[in-house]
Every structure is written in structure tokens, then in C-alpha cells.
Amino acid sequence: MTTSKTSEPSAAAPLLDLQALVVAVRRRRRLWCSLALLGLLLGAAVAVLLPPPPTAVTKVLVAHQEDQPNDTGTLIRTDVQLLATTRIAGKALQSLKSHEKPEDFIKDYRGTGLTNNLMQIDVTGDTDAEAVARAKALADAFIADHVERMQKAAKAEAKALLDQRDRMRDELARVNKAIADRPPGSDPKASASSESLFARRAELASRISDFDQRAAEARTGTPKVISGTQIVDAPRAVRHSLPKTAATNAAIGLVLGLALGLAVAAVGTVVADRPVLRREIAANLGASVIAELPRRSGRPWQRRRIRAARTRLTASLARTVRASAEPVSLLELGCARSTSVIALDVARALAAEGPVAVVDGLPGPQLANRRPKPGDPTVVSGKDAADVSHEERRLGVGSVAPGTAWTDLQYLGTQTVLVVRAGHGSAAWLHTVARQLADQSIPVIGVVLIDPDPRDRTDGTLWDGLHTALRGQNERLARQNGTGLRRTERLPMWATRVPDNDQEAR
Numbered sequence: 233m234t235t236s237k238t239s240e241p242s243a244a245a246p247l248l249d250l251q252a253l254v255v256a257v258r259r260r261r262r263l264w265c266s267l268a269l270l271g272l273l274l275g276a277a278v279a280v281l282l283p284p285p286p287t288a289v290t291k292v293l294v295a296h297q298e299d300q301p302n303d304t305g306t307l308i309r310t311d312v313q314l315l316a317t318t319r320i321a322g323k324a325l326q327s328l329k330s331h332e333k334p335e336d337f338i339k340d341y342r343g344t345g346l347t348n349n350l351m352q353i354d355v356t357g358d359t360d361a362e363a364v365a366r367a368k369a370l371a372d373a374f375i376a377d378h379v380e381r382m383q384k385a386a387k388a389e390a391k392a393l394l395d396q397r398d399r400m401r402d403e404l405a406r407v408n409k410a411i412a413d414r415p416p417g418s419d420p421k422a423s424a425s426s427e428s429l430f431a432r433r434a435e436l437a438s439r440i441s442d443f444d445q446r447a448a449e450a451r452t453g454t455p456k457v458i459s460g461t462q463i464v465d466a467p468r469a470v471r472h473s474l475p476k477t478a479a480t481n482a483a484i485g486l487v488l489g490l491a492l493g494l495a496v497a498a499v500g501t502v503v504a505d506r507p508v509l510r511r512e513i514a515a516n517l518g519a520s521v522i523a524e525l526p527r528r529s530g531r532p533w534q535r536r537r538i539r540a541a542r543t544r545l546t547a548s549l550a551r552t553v554r555a556s557a558e559p560v561s562l563l564e565l566g567c568a569r570s571t572s573v574i575a576l577d578v579a580r581a582l583a584a585e586g587p588v589a590v591v592d593g594l595p596g597p598q599l600a601n602r603r604p605k606p607g608d609p610t611v612v613s614g615k616d617a618a619d620v621s622h623e624e625r626r627l628g629v630g631s632v633a634p635g636t637a638w639t640d641l642q643y644l645g646t647q648t649v650l651v652v653r654a655g656h657g658s659a660a661w662l663h664t665v666a667r668q669l670a671d672q673s674i675p676v677i678g679v680v681l682i683d684p685d686p687r688d689r690t691d692g693t694l695w696d697g698l699h700t701a702l703r704g705q706n707e708r709l710a711r712q713n714g715t716g717l718r719r720t721e722r723l724p725m726w727a728t729r730v731p732d733n734d735q736e737a738r
Contacts, residue, residue: 248502255685256501256508257494259655264493271489275481279474285356288363290371290467292351295460297382299349308345315343315353315374323373328365341370350464360469367467379458386454390447397443404436507662508655508685510692516662517650518670521692522678523548525570545574545680549649550581552677553627560677561628561645564594565665566656567682568631572599574651574680575629579609582625593630593644634661638668648674653682 257264296307314320321334330337341355353370357363411429507513510521523545526538553560562578564571572594579588588609592599599611609627628644630636641648648669657665669676681692 251690252507252509252512253498253501255688256506256655257497258687259508259685260497260501264490264497267493267496268486268490271485271487271492272482273485274489275483275485276478278485279478279481283474284472284477286358286360286363287354287356287470287472288360288367288467289355289465289470290353290367290463291346291465292353292371292374293460293462293464294349294351294378295457296349297385297454297457303348305345305348308348308351311351311374311378312343312345314377315341315351315370320370320373320377323377324366324369327369327373341366354470355467364467364469371463371467375461375463378461382457382461383454386457393443393447397440397447400436400440400443404433404440407433407436505659506655506657507659509688509690510681510684511690512659513652513654513662513679513681514692514694516659516666517652517676517679518666518694519650519676519679520694521681522649524681524684525574526686527683542574542577546577546581549574549578549680552649553578553582553625554585556647556677558647559626559628559645561591561593561630561641561648561674562651563630563632563641563644563648564651565632565661566653567651568594568596570653570682571629571651572602575599575627576602576608579627582627583609587624589624589626591626591628591644593628593640595631595633595635599629632665632668636668638672641669642672642674646674647677649677649680651680651682654684 294308294311298307316338318334318338321337325332325334325337340357341353344352344354346352353367353374355363355367355370357366407429411426411433507516514521525541525545526534549562562571562575575590576599579590582588590599590609590611592611592613602611604611610624626645630641630644632641632650650665652662666676679692
């Protein structure tokens, strides 16, 4: 046995084949389109079945005694947090004469700082009137609490300044008394001490005047805060538009559903590892794609093209079976119905040259329960295949799906054409099919791809794929040489090895 020296080592396969991923996700468009539609319907249903509660909004202008031009919003954020306290909520409930707990009322409103001095209050209620009343009571309670806190702060500051002023006055009185008690004289030391007392008196008088001014300013700032803190936008009910809300929620649900569907399709594609491209299926099976058949479509302009493709496929398979001196089988993977229809079409095309029998080895009732038409070939079950006359051409139909009895495939045909639906079998199972057929000495003439991706531009031809069939032919020639005894020597042939994994196949 010789080994082909013309094959070059394949390039390292990428960790993630982006082209195959895109094609597989696009083929699962029913999944992500369904999730996108479901998200759209759920979003619209939420807007209709769960409408927003009645809401009122008001805006309050908050003046701070510590306002600075470079403030970053710290003061208004503090006011927002103070609004969400049980003290203000309790005062608002007292004005409303409500017995609701302040802790529960806090959950029904929210404050938002719009600018450094402008705060918006949103309040919900059972009705629009109740929401407006709650917003008015809450705004009044916040303003009263804010003014009270500012007044207390101003009074405390003014009192502290006045207390300091009084202490300065007491000290000034002691200095004046010391000056008045000084005896007149020209002693230099007495003169220096007098100057020190006079300087101290002047300093104390200046500080007393300063404390008086600061206390007056502290008292003066409070009226500005009181007048500056007010409701600038009266409480009003917020009108909700059901069509607008439904459209917004539906758009959000559509986007979320589409994103979820694409993510699920992508993850499922990577995890399942189901080859879709021609090159992947051919590499995993070790046989070339010789024909394709598009999926049945309900569109009128595509039916003609599908019928033409089916006619070409039937003619091609009929020529292959006609040129073969040994029985040929059609083995399906994920497309039992399409394979049975193809087998009957091929048998009808061969019936003009002589009797044809279709050996049904399918696990399902695709051929067994069919309604025969005039001129249809004879269909026999697998157990009756031995009763078929040797003068009658046989065309076997079987399956290579999980659970297949591999040793029975050779009774369907010593050569086979695999009919595979794109994206049905995993790469590991395609390897299993190739190994089992090789072990049974059943060469694969080619692969018929069902439902291929219309945008797939990859090549499904293996340049050394013919050697697989040649290996089977040489083995049979050696086995049937002369007396029909198996020879220990075989004719020189090319060795074809089934890849062990998807990366080696690529």
C-alpha cells in the first residue's frame, strides 16, 4: 500500500470559524426572529396590562445659604436624600391627614436634582387628584423643613457671634478701666504700658464691630433663603399616552428579544458543532459534495428552480447507478422523506431500462406507507431483499442516523451516496459515519446536500476524495480475483484516512 504524497498538511484551523458561525446563526433565524417577536408582544402587553400608576410632578427651587458658583451638585443631592426621610414623609402625611406609614409613603415618590438649585418631585397615587395632593403636601413639607433648618442654623450662628461680641465687650470694659486707673506721669515704662492698653482697646473695638456686622449678615441671609425656596412649577398630573408607551415598550422588547435570540443561537451553534458549510461536511465525511437540493419553499418563484434542481439531481444519480456494476444505496442523515422521494425518482428513471427494486431500509414509514402510483418501481423491505432477482436492479435506501445497524448497510448496496441535511449531524457523528462505512468496505461515491445555505460559497470538493472509492474497488477486486477467494496482496492504491476530529479535518 502506498500513501499519497501530494496532499499538503492543512493549515491550522482557527479557534472560532466566524463564517460558519454567521451561517449557522442565520440558518436559525426562526429562533431569534421568534424571540424578537415574543419580546415585542410582551413589551406591548406589559404597556396594556400593567399601565403606569397615576403620577403627579412638581418642581421646587431650593436656595442654600452656602451656595457657591463652583458647586458640583452636592447640596441638591443632599436635599434629594433629605426628601426621602421619614421626617418629611411624616409631615406630608400629617398635612394630608393620612394614616399611612411614612416608610410606605417613601416608596411612592422620588426626588431628582435637575440643577444645583432645582429639584423635581414625582409622586404616585391611586388617582390623579390624590397624586397632585400628595405632591403639593410633600413639596410644602420639604420647603417648611428646609426653611426651619436654615433659620435654626442662622440663629445659632448669630447667637455664637453675639456671645463672642459680648465677651469682647467685657474685655474692653476691663481695658478701659485699666486705662482710667493709670496715674499720670512721665515714666517711660508707664508710658509704654499705656500705649499697649490703648492698642488693645482699639483692637477690641474693631473686633466687636466685626462680630456685630457678621451677626447682622447671618440674620439677613435667612429671609433670602426663605423667599428663594419656593414651588416654581405647581403640582400637575402626568398624562400617559398608551400608544406611545406601548410602542416604546414594544421596541425595547424587540431589541432585547433579538439580542437574546442571537446570543442563544450563537452559543447553541458553538456548543452543538453541527457543520453547515460544504467544505466542513465534505471534510468530516471524507467525500465530496456532488449535488445539492434546496429546501422546499412555498414561494411560487422558487418552486420552478427547485423542480429543475430535483430533475438534475435525479438524472445525475441515475447515471451514477447505471454506470455502476454493483448495487448502490442512498443513506440519509436527517432527511428521510427527501431521500425516499429521491430514491423513487431515480428508480423511475431507471425503470425504462429494466426492472428496478427499491430496498427499503429506512426506520420510518416514508416508503412503507406510501401510496403507489402506476408505473412505480417495486418496494421491498430489508428482510425481503434476498428474494429480489439478480436480473433486477436494486437501489437500497437506508439511514446512518444514531441507532443504525451498521452491518446491515452492505445488504442495501456495496456503494453508497450519502444524503445529508446541512446542519443536522454533529462533526463527531459525521466522523462516526465515515469510520463505520470504511469498516464495512462501503465506499462513498459522493454526498448530496439537502437544504444548503444559499449564501455558502465554500468548495465541497475533496481532491483526494476519489481515492476512498478506489480503495473499496481495489479491495473487492482482490477479494474476487480468480476463484473468488480473498487474496492477501492488494493492488497499489492511495490511502485515505478518516480525520479523527474537526480540526484535523479542516
